[in-house]
């Protein structure tokens with residue numbers, strides 16, 4: 001049987017952070033990094049906006065500010081990002097403050113979808129150059145944490161320490177690992193919202209601040225703004241019976257492609273479930289399935305003008321009008337979002353949109369498109385044994401899948417933190 005000092009599952013930022021963190025201090029360690037895909041499937045590959053400011057990406061409970069900032073410093077020193085400039089921030093911030101909204105000033109870099117892919121390729125090559133074995137296209141199937149054996153679709157491998165970093169997409173794999181290892185976890189929160197697409201002239205703040213982060217009342221916020229060659233995409237979530245539902249998301253290509261004059265961003269509300277405690281993931285699934293039912297198996301899109309009048313949108317209204325633009329997710333079904341979004345969620349989102357239109361006038365132009373649903377699953381949050389995200393002896397759970405991060409830089413930091421735990425155990 002193959003044997004390694006450390007196996008890392010996932011070449012997302014959490015897995016890469018852990019691998020580089022280990023090799024920086026112990027170049028002789030035998031490290032195997034595996035990923036079921038050829039290239040990491042997460043945010044490094046999708047638009048790749050990297051945030052270097054607390055608290056973006058750092059979940060409460062897993063991080064204290066000082067600790068997060070110390071790790072962020074290490075992430076920044078390694079990745080050497082080019083921080084984007086911002087302009088006129090105080091103007092927007094003053095307008096926001098007057099109506100009870102906060103505008104966060106975030107240090108951010110942006111590589112775009114094509115730039116992100118180049119970064120992953122170079123990081124993976126660098127890792128192999130440092131002596132790690134990188135197995136792409138190999139899928140982790142099960143973990144026996146007592147015997148310290150990982151079973152993949154190719155082989156069985158022994159390890160001393162295992163770092164599991166499968167991202168949000170590896171949600172159910174991680175759940176199986178935790179169940180088999182007897183790790184307790186909670187899962188009671190979810191972000192539900194819409195993605196808004198409009199002309200840049202109706203949301204001109206993006207010329208001053210690439211990804212403006214506004215916090216509104218009722219746990220509602222803007223998230224993941226894209227402009228330039230920006231488009232809305234759908235992500236498929238398959239059910240065990242073969243059916244599927246979709247969440248929308250946004251991308252932007254870097255300067256290599258011509259701008260389409262559009263911007264998109266998510267408006268999300270966090271829903272935290274209490275008694276009787278239900279699974280946030282199950283709740284999200286039910287919402288996703290309901291939207292797919294009403295959208296004929298697709299996400300739903302609606303013009304702001306129709307939404308205001310309480311009318312559904314129709315396909316023939318999506319072209320030909322003077323102010324109109326072609327929605328970039330053309331396969332979405334024109335319909336009525338208020339038939340599928342819970343009213344408490346919809347009220348909070350619409351209230352936030354009205355506030356945002358006061359800060360950046362133009363957003364509520366009738367041609368603006370709202371896509372539903374955009375769902376961000378929170379993780380199954382494990383109960384950890386120590387401050388290095390160790391869930392059982394020799395078993396570390398990091399990244400978005402384990403609830404230790406909610407973004408690229410925090411995921412990298414969480415990998416580094418697990419690596420520090422392993423390094424301390426070797427000293």
Ligand SMILES: Cc1cc2nc3c(=O)[nH]c(=O)nc-3n(C[C@H](O)[C@H](O)[C@H](O)COP(=O)(O)OP(=O)(O)OC[C@H]3O[C@@H](n4cnc5c(N)ncnc54)[C@H](O)[C@@H]3O)c2cc1C
Pocket residue numbers: 009010011012013014015034035036037039040041042043044046047048049050051057138139140141165166167168169170173224249250398399400401405406407408409411
């Ligand atoms: C479309 C999209 C856009 C995003 N944009 C941004 C952004 O601009 N900025 C930002 O900060 N965050 C963004 N995010 C969030 C960001 O992707 C995550 O916060 C971050 O990637 C989490 O890192 P991770 O290492 O935990 O997981 P991931 O990056 O998801 O990596 C997990 C890896 O594990 C692999 N894997 C999963 N299961 C297995 C298995 N069983 N066997 C082997 N390999 C497995 C996957 O293939 C994947 O490559 C975006 C997310 C998405 C989906």
